[in-house]
Amino acid sequence: MRVLAVTRDLLREARARKWILALVAGATGLLLLAGFGLELEVVDGALAATRFFGGRTPYGAIRAADVALRPLFEATSYTVFYGGLGFGILACADFAPALLAPGRIEHLLSLPVRRAELVVGTFLGVEALVLGGALYGGLGLSLIVLAKTGVFGWAPVVAALLAAAAFAGLYAVMVATAMVVRSAALSAAAGAVVFVAGIVAGFRASLAPMFERGLSRAAFLLLTAPLPRISELARHAARVANALPLDARQLVVQLGGTALFAGAALALAVALFERRDF
Template sequence: MKSFVVARDLLREAASRRWFLALGLGITLMLVVMGLSLRMDVVDGALAATRLFGKSMNTQIRAADVALRPAFVASSYLIFYGGLLFGVVACADFGPSLLAPGRIEHLLSLPVRRFELVVGTFLGVLALALLGALYGAGGLVLIFGVKTGVFSGRLIVSALLASVTFSAIYGAMLTVAIAARSAALSAASGGALVLLGIVAGERERIAEFFDSGISRTIFRGLTLFLPRVSSLARSAGEIAGSEPVDPAALTSMLLGLVVFGLAALSLGIHLFERKDF
């Protein structure tokens, strides 16, 4: 319960930061501009014409939900990778600021257990990621829905997938921040994890480029523990684009990602518990 209080404090802190104000304003501005400049002519469910800033963009007539698929897929990838990169940079400072001299002593003097502080920070960032993704994706769904009558929740599901992926990566970032008390190192670890995760998502295909034997085994071993970022981004795109996904594989990967976040968090708590402030 006390973790939620810590998470709420983190959200308050985020609200006062320029990064997040800029993100909120940026998303709002994009949605408003799209809402005002996009004109879609829909006849009985068929998208007959699209104009952006008065310029004709689409001359084909086809079912509106089919015509919107590429837009949803592009939005999904933008939300996924854009959200990951923004989150890695903007959230890197939360861990070190928690441990800042003066603040940590104050926090530890409160009736809050150490692991609750770490879990609260993690939950706060998770909530932040969810709010950002849902605001962006929900806004887009609303705009397209009002203009075409196609209200598809698939983009929101896809955005949720991006949030879960970021929160797992943030678990590792928080652990690095606890170990090194450095926002730069925390951001670097997040960035590295995203890049390695892109590789890990393609590990089966990349492994074929290694000679069978020790080098392939080492590659497989190293990538076995990494979150499959690119696989999840692809699945998010497929969900947004109404393409078929393998539900068993996606569920397994998603559970693995959540457990990876919890594992990173456990290591962070272990390090935090051992720290002497």
């Protein structure tokens, strides 16, 4: 398919620009910092005591290591989720504006590729990069904790997957912004605005009573209704870290809402792209 051809071309460009190498190097540096910086002697002591006493001491029960590590996994889940989204906004802001660079866009339009396929292919390529980077960081953190404690947790990996899903809504807006103004800075700013607004939208039910009844509250609820629930998705990752049951229906609804928001923003980007002359 031509969309996948555009996606492969973007991935080849990212490799040629050493973007992927920089992503891996930066993530590896952060993982090494976490590996050397985490002090888990308390957990190591709990593991040793569990093996020696069989789970109980003369002074009472010993907390299992996986239970003791839940706050750590929760913190790493939030770090992977919010840190991955923030890094993705900054690192990927230039891809859509680069699509419209003079010389390159004329060459692309001379090929047997539709404009909509260029937009969607670019979006999918960036999503693949973000997903790969997030999974690398999330799985790396899980393996570091495993090496230090002998306990493996899926929470950072789940957080990485949810972050990639949430980024779809942010990047679709960034692509639409680039179709109006070919600026990486403004594209990143648009993504950051939706990022913050999506966090607020996740708390809309608790924030709505802060507005007076009437026009102001109705306007707040109306403006936040279509936004992806960024903070809600982060809380799902935290629930996995704390071994709490997930509300599958709510998760599917929120992921579906994020997909619809991303689809609408991409449709707007395609419509804007179709109207431009090069």
